Amino acid sequence: MNEPITPEFKQMMNDLASDLDHMFNRGLKGKDKKNAFVLLLAPFNGPPGQRANYISNADRETVVILMKEVIARFEGQPDVTGQA
Numbered sequence: 001m002n003e004p005i006t007p008e009f010k011q012m013m014n015d016l017a018s019d020l021d022h023m024f025n026r027g028l029k030g031k032d033k034k035n036a037f038v039l040l041l042a043p044f045n046g047p048p049g050q051r052a053n054y055i056s057n058a059d060r061e062t063v064v065i066l067m068k069e070v071i072a073r074f075e076g077q078p079d080v081t082g083q084a
Helices: 007-025 060-076
Strands: 038-041 053-056
């Protein structure tokens, strides 16, 4: 799935990405940035395998690594209920 962000969310996601990048990297550019992020957006009541919109300040290779790390962490944890 290489489609662009769903049009109804494009401006909001771009604005959020810009704000997040500024907050976490304080205006640093390129290789000087210290923190990468990925923002995922998907409907709650969609079908299995539904399309998710995402935006990031990292390149695709880094995003894939980050997502694999998160998935491995989630799959290795028991279901947790309650609040932390």
